[in-house]
Amino acid sequence: MRRILVTGGAGFIGSNFVHYLSENTDCTITVLDKLTYAASREALEGLDVQLVVGDVADPAVVDDLVGRHDAVVHFAAESHNDNSLSDPGPFIATNIVGTFCLLEAARRHDVRLHHISTDEVYGDLALEDPARFTEATPYNPSSPYSAAKAGSDHLVRAWVRSFGVRATISNCSNNYGPWQHVEKFIPRQITNVLGGGRPKVYGTGANVRDWIHAADHSSAVWEILQRGRIGETYLIGADGERDNLTVVREILRQLGRSEDEYDLVTDRAGHDLRYAIDSTKLRTELGWAPAYGDFEAGLAQTIGWYQAHESWWRTHKQATEAAYATRGQA
Numbered sequence: 558m559r560r561i562l563v564t565g566g567a568g569f570i571g572s573n574f575v576h577y578l579s580e581n582t583d584c585t586i587t588v589l590d591k592l593t594y595a596a597s598r599e600a601l602e603g604l605d606v607q608l609v610v611g612d613v614a615d616p617a618v619v620d621d622l623v624g625r626h627d628a629v630v631h632f633a634a635e636s637h638n639d640n641s642l643s644d645p646g647p648f649i650a651t652n653i654v655g656t657f658c659l660l661e662a663a664r665r666h667d668v669r670l671h672h673i674s675t676d677e678v679y680g681d682l683a684l685e686d687p688a689r690f691t692e693a694t695p696y697n698p699s700s701p702y703s704a705a706k707a708g709s710d711h712l713v714r715a716w717v718r719s720f721g722v723r724a725t726i727s728n729c730s731n732n733y734g735p736w737q738h739v740e741k742f743i744p745r746q747i748t749n750v751l752g753g754g755r756p757k758v759y760g761t762g763a764n765v766r767d768w769i770h771a772a773d774h775s776s777a778v779w780e781i782l783q784r785g786r787i788g789e790t791y792l793i794g795a796d797g798e799r800d801n802l803t804v805v806r807e808i809l810r811q812l813g814r815s816e817d818e819y820d821l822v823t824d825r826a827g828h829d830l831r832y833a834i835d836s837t838k839l840r841t842e843l844g845w846a847p848a849y850g851d852f853e854a855g856l857a858q859t860i861g862w863y864q865a866h867e868s869w870w871r872t873h874k875q876a877t878e879a880a881y882a883t884r885g886q887a
């Protein structure tokens with residue numbers, strides 16, 4: 558696999574994956590990205606990458622591009638739960654119709670496809686439940702975002718079985734790291750504090766997320782693309798379970814502020830309680846392990862990155878907080 562097409566490669570995780578490919582492989586990389594509000598050209602600066610600005614739901618663009626590559630890694634998506642509650646339409650168009658377009662192109666040209674998905678397709682776990690998600694957990698999505706991702710996963714499985722498309726799926730836990738939009742939980746809290754404000758925590762802050770650094774997500778995807786079994790699903794996680802309040806307190810501590818300088822705000826409707834990934838299959842079958850085993854160290858690196866890139870995140874911060882304010886969450 559020499560020629561790789563990365564959809565959504567100007568977004569948070571997609572751009573981290575492009576950096577990973579650039580640093581660790583000699584692949585030729587093309588990015589297909591619509592450059593929505595979540596994208597960032599700067600994230601690709603200095604890399605030897607061709608950027609094609611286009612829509613994954615546009616068959617004309619997709620068919621031609623897919624036919625000129627050996628493999629597609631499909632990150633492009635509308636990705637923010639809160640936005641899916643206020644306007645679900647783009648989530649259906651990109652996450653479901655876009656995946657359908659890519660599958661049809663992969664089928665026509667017999668091109669290998671890896672589909673990036675989320676653990677949110679499984680719904681949530683009780684806070685006290687020791688269980689974790691596995692590849693056998695039934696789908697039970699809660700929000701328009703996770704339902705659209707679940708729909709796209711089902712399409713991929715059906716295209717493998719019905720048409721023999723050479724595809725794999727990964728469902729990853731919550732990512733953090735460089736280039737993540739300030740609407741998302743960790744960058745929002747870091748940039749609030751860097752701007753002299755206070756973190757804003759939904760509900761009571763008891764919701765648990767299983768954090769993984771985007772660089773570890775990238776290395777896992779690369780392993781699956783090279784050595785994963787066609788038709789298989791792999792869960793990606795780094796044993797990083799923390800409740801939201803613990804994460805906020807750690808951010809405040811690392812930035813030299815008192816750990817109780819946060820505000821509780823209106824909870825997200827239908828807010829999932831807990832996610833947790835059992836990544837045994839990926840680790841035993843493909844020998845993958847995360848490089849960022851220590852969440853607090855990964856968080857420190859990420860805080861340092863946001864401190865060094867204020868001119869990048871400043872441009873999005875005001876509009877993002879204004880949107881939170883209209884929902885009573887600022």
Ligand SMILES: NC(=O)c1ccc[n+]([C@@H]2O[C@H](COP(=O)([O-])OP(=O)(O)OC[C@H]3O[C@@H](n4cnc5c(N)ncnc54)[C@H](O)[C@@H]3O)[C@@H](O)[C@H]2O)c1
Pocket residue numbers: 564565566567568569570571589590591592593594595596597611612613614631632633634635636637650651655673674675676706728729730731732733738
């Ligand atoms: N962020 C997480 O914690 C997380 C966890 C697990 C899985 N995922 C999955 O990883 C993928 C990437 O997530 P992210 O957090 O980097 O998202 P993001 O919102 O930061 O980036 C998405 C990218 O897709 C592009 N895009 C959106 N619609 C498009 C379209 N119609 N055509 C072409 N490009 C389009 C955007 O411009 C943007 O560059 C998604 O599929 C998401 O479901 C995310």
